[in-house]
Amino acid sequence: MACRNVPGMFLAIVKDDKVVLSEGYGFKNVDTNEAFTSQTPMSIQSTSKFMFTILVARMLTKYPKYTFDTTVKELLGDHLELSDKIAEEMLTIRDCVSMAHGLRFPTTTLIENWYATTKYDRIRNTKHYPVVDELRRGFHYSSDGFLFLDKAFEILENKTIEQILRDELFEPLGMVHSNTIGEARDDESYATGYQPGPNGTLLKTTRNFISRSGSNVGGFGLASTADDLAKYLRFVLREGKLEDGTQHVNPDLIKEVLSPQIFYPLPYNGVADGYSLRPDFPTTSQTLSYGMASWHRYYRGFQLVQHTGSHGGCDTLMTYVPDLKIGIYTGLNGPYTDVSWVAETVIQEYILDVLLELPNYLNDTTACTFPAPWGEPVGLPSYQAIPEDVAPALPLDKYTGVFGKEGFGCVSMTLNRTEDDVEVLQFAIGWGRMFAYPKEGRAHQFWLKGVDDMFHYWYIGGYSAAFIESDGLITEMIVSGSTLKRMPDDNKQLCSFYLTGLNSTENEK
Numbered sequence: 001m002a003c004r005n006v007p008g009m010f011l012a013i014v015k016d017d018k019v020v021l022s023e024g025y026g027f028k029n030v031d032t033n034e035a036f037t038s039q040t041p042m043s044i045q046s047t048s049k050f051m052f053t054i055l056v057a058r059m060l061t062k063y064p065k066y067t068f069d070t071t072v073k074e075l076l077g078d079h080l081e082l083s084d085k086i087a088e089e090m091l092t093i094r095d096c097v098s099m100a101h102g103l104r105f106p107t108t109t110l111i112e113n114w115y116a117t118t119k120y121d122r123i124r125n126t127k128h129y130p131v132v133d134e135l136r137r138g139f140h141y142s143s144d145g146f147l148f149l150d151k152a153f154e155i156l157e158n159k160t161i162e163q164i165l166r167d168e169l170f171e172p173l174g175m176v177h178s179n180t181i182g183e184a185r186d187d188e189s190y191a192t193g194y195q196p197g198p199n200g201t202l203l204k205t206t207r208n209f210i211s212r213s214g215s216n217v218g219g220f221g222l223a224s225t226a227d228d229l230a231k232y233l234r235f236v237l238r239e240g241k242l243e244d245g246t247q248h249v250n251p252d253l254i255k256e257v258l259s260p261q262i263f264y265p266l267p268y269n270g271v272a273d274g275y276s277l278r279p280d281f282p283t284t285s286q287t288l289s290y291g292m293a294s295w296h297r298y299y300r301g302f303q304l305v306q307h308t309g310s311h312g313g314c315d316t317l318m319t320y321v322p323d324l325k326i327g328i329y330t331g332l333n334g335p336y337t338d339v340s341w342v343a344e345t346v347i348q349e350y351i352l353d354v355l356l357e358l359p360n361y362l363n364d365t366t367a368c369t370f371p372a373p374w375g376e377p378v379g380l381p382s383y384q385a386i387p388e389d390v391a392p393a394l395p396l397d398k399y400t401g402v403f404g405k406e407g408f409g410c411v412s413m414t415l416n417r418t419e420d421d422v423e424v425l426q427f428a429i430g431w432g433r434m435f436a437y438p439k440e441g442r443a444h445q446f447w448l449k450g451v452d453d454m455f456h457y458w459y460i461g462g463y464s465a466a467f468i469e470s471d472g473l474i475t476e477m478i479v480s481g482s483t484l485k486r487m488p489d490d491n492k493q494l495c496s497f498y499l500t501g502l503n504s505t506e507n508e509k
């Protein structure tokens with residue numbers, strides 16, 4: 001933890017139906033020096049996907065007329081509208097959790113636009129999102145398939161998804177401190193996530209910020225603790241049996257959840273599997289396929305079912321070795337995804353070597369230098385602050401206005417003043433607010449610097465916005481890969497339609 005500048009972490013290890021270890025280490029808050037304990041909840045981010053898939057298996061146990069091959073259309077009816085009408089009819093639960101849906105939903109935080117949309121807005125808006133592939137032809141990572149299942153279960157049970165999670169998973173398993181990250185803003189027991197600040201410092205993300213992306217609970221919105229995750233790892237490895245022996249989830253469904261589903265292309269989105277494919281590395285670990293909300297990998301020849309998660313300074317790694325009844329869960333509250341991924345890999349591979357009774361290939365030195373001496377070291381990144389004194393190509397007020405797109409909503413660009421009373425261009429989407437500073441040597445391009453809850457976006461290379469000019473007038477804005485058009489003056493109703501997918505005569509249902 002010291003050599004990777006990790007503030008705090010949780011660790012849960014299960015083997016052969018026993019909890020080997022369940023602990024918290026370091027600090028959940030470095031300002032107050034509060035300890036990270038085995039009962040400190042932290043956002044588990046994308047590893048929520050696997051936990052939600054276990055909930056899916058529970059719901060299929062409870063409603064046996066449905067299977068992983070039930071279509072989402074059967075569950076959602078008119079609530080499901082996709083731009084690909086064939087996919088709309090054929091999309092199954094299995095496609096949603098194994099990323100075989102062929103849909104590429106907008107993926108970055110800003111455009112996912114949880115600052116302004118509800119999950120129901122988002123479901124209504126999926127009809128605007130492009131289809132990138134035929135159904136089941138390829139792997140396309142996305143969190144949105146989980147929203148369809150979320151809504152389907154809410155209809156089936158006539159309860160909120162939060163209540164369903166409590167009733168069907170957390171209570172029966174005794175996961176007493178697990179909840180959804182929407183609760184982080186009001187819950188002081190949560191671990192604070194840390195991002196890299198200037199000059200090697202740590203910048204905390206607020207609990208309010210963590211809650212802001214809480215609308216997609218199945219995609220990335222669950223929180224848990226070492227003690228609770230140990231119970232959950234055991235439950236999955238016991239193939240769905242509760243402590244009292246009750247078969248809460250059909251064991252065949254758990255086996256299905258742990259099975260590979262779709263070929264995983266490497267490199268994916270330009271990212272290769274990593275260092276350990278090379279013959280000069282002391283071990284091999286390689287990804288072969290994606291299963292249900294998990295990657296299927298081999299480590300030293302043993303099959304792993306793994307998933308990572310990271311956002312807002314909280315990084316997690318979930319690992320099952322189903323054959324050997326091993327489960328490991330780690331979570332760090334900072335400071336950075338690449339570095340924390342390396343730190344978690346080192347910790348988990350060391351633990352795996354111990355549990356597999358293999359000689360440890362890592363020692364105190366290489367644990368800190370990994371992947372060196374065998375591969376290129378991964379150091380803490382050094383970020384540069386966004387310069388605030390670059391002159392814009394046009395006067396700042398030319399970039400003001402409202403810009404929108406269907407399925408996205410509207411961004412409003414206004415002039416504001418900084419705390420030092422300097423005029424600044426301000427970007428706002430829902431409750432998300434950032435200041436826009438011109439990029440050096442790039443006309444009409446701006447770095448976005450977070451304010452309020454987003455203040456940890458302070459560096460070059462994070463979010464940007466660009467504008468299209470025609471005859472001295474700004475006509476379009478490009479943000480997170482989407483092009484938004486300048487809106488006519490009286491734009492309130494249109495922006496609301498763009499955001500919610502509902503026109504003014506429809507009631508929110």
Ligand SMILES: *[C@@H]1O[C@H](CO)[C@@H](O)[C@H](O)[C@H]1NC(C)=O
Nearest residue numbers: 154155156157158159160161
């Ligand atoms: C439960 O059903 C009622 C009546 O149809 C509806 O108004 C309510 O929104 C439903 N609740 C949930 C959580 O789906």
Ligand SMILES: *[C@@H]1O[C@H](CO)[C@@H](O)[C@H](O)[C@H]1NC(C)=O
Nearest residue numbers: 197198199200201384385458
């Ligand atoms: C970071 O360190 C550099 C060099 O010591 C210094 O000039 C700069 O002001 C520091 N930045 C911050 C934000 O403290």
Ligand SMILES: *[C@@H]1O[C@H](CO)[C@@H](O)[C@H](O)[C@H]1NC(C)=O
Nearest residue numbers: 282361362363364365366373
């Ligand atoms: C740690 O492992 C490295 C690489 O295998 C080795 O060169 C080094 O001598 C080891 N250090 C100790 C203290 O054992």
Ligand SMILES: *[C@@H]1O[C@H](CO)[C@@H](O)[C@H](O)[C@H]1NC(C)=O
Nearest residue numbers: 416417418419426428433451
């Ligand atoms: C202008 O920026 C300040 C921070 O400098 C912020 O407190 C204020 O809410 C902003 N005004 C508007 C209208 O967004």
